Amino acid sequence: MANDKELVLARMAAVRARLLRELIGIDESVLITSRIYGDWTAANLLAHLGEYDNFYAGMVRDALADRLTEVGVDYSGIRDHLLRERVGDWSLEQSVEYLMEARANFVQTFAEAPLDGLKKKYRFSWRFGNKTGRSQAMLGTWAQWRHTHDAGHMDDLREWRKTIRETYGTGSKYILHAALRAARDDFNTSAALVPPKERETRPICGTWTLRDVLGHLADWDAYFLNAFNAMIGEPHTDLAWESDADAQNEKMVQKRRKQPYEQVWEEAQSARAALLTELELLSDEMLGDPYGGDYSPYPTAYHCLWSALEHDLDHAAVLRRELGVAFPKYLLRFEGPFT
Numbered sequence: 001m002a003n004d005k006e007l008v009l010a011r012m013a014a015v016r017a018r019l020l021r022e023l024i025g026i027d028e029s030v031l032i033t034s035r036i037y038g039d040w041t042a043a044n045l046l047a048h049l050g051e052y053d054n055f056y057a058g059m060v061r062d063a064l065a066d067r068l069t070e071v072g073v074d075y076s077g078i079r080d081h082l083l084r085e086r087v088g089d090w091s092l093e094q095s096v097e098y099l100m101e102a103r104a105n106f107v108q109t110f111a112e113a114p115l116d117g118l119k120k121k122y123r124f125s126w127r128f129g130n131k132t133g134r135s136q137a138m139l140g141t142w143a144q145w146r147h148t149h150d151a152g153h154m155d156d157l158r159e160w161r162k163t164i165r166e167t168y169g170t171g172s173k174y175i176l177h178a179a180l181r182a183a184r185d186d187f188n189t190s191a192a193l194v195p196p197k198e199r200e201t202r203p204i205c206g207t208w209t210l211r212d213v214l215g216h217l218a219d220w221d222a223y224f225l226n227a228f229n230a231m232i233g234e235p236h237t238d239l240a241w242e243s244d245a246d247a248q249n250e251k252m253v254q255k256r257r258k259q260p261y262e263q264v265w266e267e268a269q270s271a272r273a274a275l276l277t278e279l280e281l282l283s284d285e286m287l288g289d290p291y292g293g294d295y296s297p298y299p300t301a302y303h304c305l306w307s308a309l310e311h312d313l314d315h316a317a318v319l320r321r322e323l324g325v326a327f328p329k330y331l332l333r334f335e336g337p338f339t
Helices: 004-021 028-033 042-064 080-087 092-111 139-161 173-191 210-231 245-255 261-281 284-288 301-323
Strands: 035-037 121-128 131-138
Touching: 004 092, 004 139, 004 173, 004 301, 028 042, 028 092, 028 173, 035 139, 042 080, 042 092, 042 139, 092 139, 092 173, 131 139, 173 210, 173 261, 173 284, 173 301, 210 245, 210 261, 210 301, 261 301, 284 301
Parallel strands: none
Antiparallel strands: 121 131
């Protein structure tokens, strides 16, 4: 049975991946100019999320070092109405990089907390501008606030997305790269909820086990990379695919049945890393260049990797649903143009 720390990390990853998905297919110029509310753009919002992750990572570190009571908490530096003054001149790339580094900072810090210490109450003084006071909270609560904070802003982005004219175009490479990483983190943290002894026996997608699904992800990322290379004019192999996708998938799964779990896990991670490496090397023009060949069903290389993104999100949702994880219903299913 999954412990509280594993569950909160999985939920944090799931919500963050869905939040970034809301920015896929939208032109970068829109992300840095269109206002979501007030004077905040989507890029500003990402920096805001990063600020809060770093802020709470600092609180967790102070609590674990038993100095939170001594140093207290000063919220003054992250006042939301001053966000534009702090990050208004940042590029989208800077905002995305800050978002990703800050989340990694919080996850690493929280992972160091002892499991039996998540519900320990920490008392501290706080300051917010000219206001001061005293409060208490638990490490587990601060971690939960990370995914509830994301969820609120994910809803904001979903409503804002409805106002955007073009949401199936080629969007920012930086957002796509971050979303692909987040989607794999989403799957991996949910996969961690499967007991190690059940990785090769417990069905979590029809009759497939976790090992089967990881092999499936590895094979499909290899397919996506091959199609991606064909679309941008790089060396590739024959992209022939059986008309019966289910039969093709089952054939690939059967080929991996004798492979040890550890090998399949490594291949799945390596295949995703290869996709990310190719994306990093590609120019925005090549990523969005319309494709008119016979090698891929996708209109652009961007959409090919968009499909890879949604493939992970779909399987992560199915995995959680099959495990019976007590997450909100929207995290137990996924629908998109490529699912």
